[in-house]
Amino acid sequence: MADNVRPLRRNEIRQHNETLILQAAEKVFAEAGFGGATMQLIADLAGLPKANLHYYFASKEDLYRQVVQNIFDIWLHAAESMDQASGPIEGIGAYIDAKMEISRRHADGSKVWASEVMHGAPVIQDYLETTLRDWTTGRVGLIQRWIDEGKMAPVNPEHLLYMLWATTQHYADFGHQIETLNGAPMTDSDWQAAKHSVKSMILRGIGAIE
Amino acid sequence: MADNVRPLRRNEIRQHNETLILQAAEKVFAEAGFGGATMQLIADLAGLPKANLHYYFASKEDLYRQVVQNIFDIWLHAAESMDQASGPIEGIGAYIDAKMEISRRHADGSKVWASEVMHGAPVIQDYLETTLRDWTTGRVGLIQRWIDEGKMAPVNPEHLLYMLWATTQHYADFGHQIETLNGAPMTDSDWQAAKHSVKSMILRGIGAIE
DNA sequence: CTTCAAGCTGACCATAGGGTCAGGAAAAGA
DNA sequence: TCTTTTCCTGACCCTATGGTCAGCTTGAAG
CATH class of the missing domain: 1.10.357.10 (Tetracycline Repressor, domain 2)
Structure with missing residues (x-):
């Protein structure tokens, strides 16, 4: 009942995580500005380890863009x-x-x-x-x-x-x-x-x- | 001709430098946001050493306020x-x-x-x-x-x-x-x-x- | 069942940046 | 002139943060 362990397909994974990160990023950038936002904050909000953000987005600036x-x-x-x-x-x-x-x-x-x-x-x-x-x-x-x-x-x-x-x-x-x-x-x-x-x-x- | 070496009086000094810093701060905060602004940037724009800012303003937040x-x-x-x-x-x-x-x-x-x-x-x-x-x-x-x-x-x-x-x-x-x-x-x-x-x-x- | 590529991440690095401080310079006052 | 107070600052400290990487896991293909 707890974990929704539907195993995501490959192409779903990318799509899913990128959306997740972008949503979190939008919120954090809105609340703190580019300078005040941190990758850690975004990662936490997205529920992912920080290193994972850098797997999908080359840099903070790239994500922001x-x-x-x-x-x-x-x-x-x-x-x-x-x-x-x-x-x-x-x-x-x-x-x-x-x-x-x-x-x-x-x-x-x-x-x-x-x-x-x-x-x-x-x-x-x-x-x-x-x-x-x-x-x-x-x-x-x-x-x-x-x-x-x-x-x-x-x-x-x-x-x-x-x-x-x-x-x-x-x-x-x-x-x-x-x-x-x-x-x-x-x-x-x-x-x-x-x-x-x-x-x-x-x-x-x-x-x-x- | 170069240096305007009018020796400032004590009370003038404070007034003068605080204004200088506030003006620089306003510009830097406007351009970079609170998070993106740095005390160093403000200091450079004001033409003062960074430590001097902290003599007049306790913290970045104080200055911003x-x-x-x-x-x-x-x-x-x-x-x-x-x-x-x-x-x-x-x-x-x-x-x-x-x-x-x-x-x-x-x-x-x-x-x-x-x-x-x-x-x-x-x-x-x-x-x-x-x-x-x-x-x-x-x-x-x-x-x-x-x-x-x-x-x-x-x-x-x-x-x-x-x-x-x-x-x-x-x-x-x-x-x-x-x-x-x-x-x-x-x-x-x-x-x-x-x-x-x-x-x-x-x-x-x-x-x-x- | 094996191979391969994509996905993932804990640990680590380097630097930037806010803030401190000890001690020196310079007005003001006595 | 001596003392006090204010002003000033180079050098330093420490944490936070963007970014890296080696090695692991997992889905897909054959």
């Missing part, structure tokens, strides 16, 4: 919600929903990303300059189109994006502050209220019509 | 702009201006603060629970009054505050990302434009009237 990339992928993925929309209410509304959901479900990842960028993006600078820049250019074009079509007020698209990122990620990155002020962890309905507030203020703020 | 408190004070100070206003356009407009100015002038401090909160506020938890909570309660009341007086739409005051913090601090904390996307450091007029965008979107978003 993968954690950051995972978030970045999730992050970009949320964009799709915005693209297939006919107008700002639908598109930006969906994007806010998606990003708020990420803040809720991947708070640790969000913090790691924030930390990384705050420290000058030492490991993902190239992504910022390529993938993210392209992504941004595309979205700026989309928003501009909506403006040209009279579907929203003529706001600056870049600053609108920054506002979307800032407000939604704030609930993850500054979640501790919010919970302290709130006096308790955010409940389901707190999240609903937050989503609603953010959406209504922003959509009204950009004069979204339709 | 003072850096965080400095920011917190500046941060709270910006609130005054909001209080002596008769309505949201003036009050929130001024608050955004003040906080944007802080993001610009004290970007390092802002990052240290963000880092501290993201990591669960290990050293300033008590401030969050007392000073910040009181401050927030006061401002929530103020906003509610404006709502009751019909000066703005009935938004959730807490979430409005979060939005204000998030959007303004984003320009400091994620300044690197913005500059990368922008292709260059933000100029004077970039900051003007940012301020204007933030203000117009938010003020419209809360239906500020008067």
Whole structure:
């Protein structure tokens, strides 16, 4: 009854342990920052000996890099919600929903990303300059189109994006502050209220019509 | 001509060196995080031997604590702009201006603060629970009054505050990302434009009237 | 059943980094 | 000028931490 001794297959083992380590790493990096995180801490949280981490990941930096990339992928993925929309209410509304959901479900990842960028993006600078820049250019074009079509007020698209990122990620990155002020962890309905507030203020703020 | 050999007075010395160290510390903590920062790095930046830091500050944590408190004070100070206003356009407009100015002038401090909160506020938890909570309660009341007086739409005051913090601090904390996307450091007029965008979107978003 | 490669890990190493301290230099005061 | 107090710092200590490695275990293939 105790040990779940299902003997893992070879390829399962690798997959399984790498996931285990990445999850533990994400949490530890989020809580302590890159500098404050230790391989030992990550190993303990993953329930593996430290040497095993180095079997799967060449170095602390290598492990960190993968954690950051995972978030970045999730992050970009949320964009799709915005693209297939006919107008700002639908598109930006969906994007806010998606990003708020990420803040809720991947708070640790969000913090790691924030930390990384705050420290000058030492490991993902190239992504910022390529993938993210392209992504941004595309979205700026989309928003501009909506403006040209009279579907929203003529706001600056870049600053609108920054506002979307800032407000939604704030609930993850500054979640501790919010919970302290709130006096308790955010409940389901707190999240609903937050989503609603953010959406209504922003959509009204950009004069979204339709 | 070279050495500025004005012999400092006793009380000047302490003041001078502590400031020197605090400034260096703020920068290093901002760039590397608490865990990544080293006393040696701070000492080098301040142009002092490491042992001297420990003459003025008992420990790395002690030094860090003072850096965080400095920011917190500046941060709270910006609130005054909001209080002596008769309505949201003036009050929130001024608050955004003040906080944007802080993001610009004290970007390092802002990052240290963000880092501290993201990591669960290990050293300033008590401030969050007392000073910040009181401050927030006061401002929530103020906003509610404006709502009751019909000066703005009935938004959730807490979430409005979060939005204000998030959007303004984003320009400091994620300044690197913005500059990368922008292709260059933000100029004077970039900051003007940012301020204007933030203000117009938010003020419209809360239906500020008067 | 043997062989091989993948998975695993306790023990070890080297260095970095926070912190200490004894003793020297330099203001301030008497 | 002598004494006291503050300021200063090179050299040192010790722990923590990233990383290595030799040798073991275990699944898979034939």
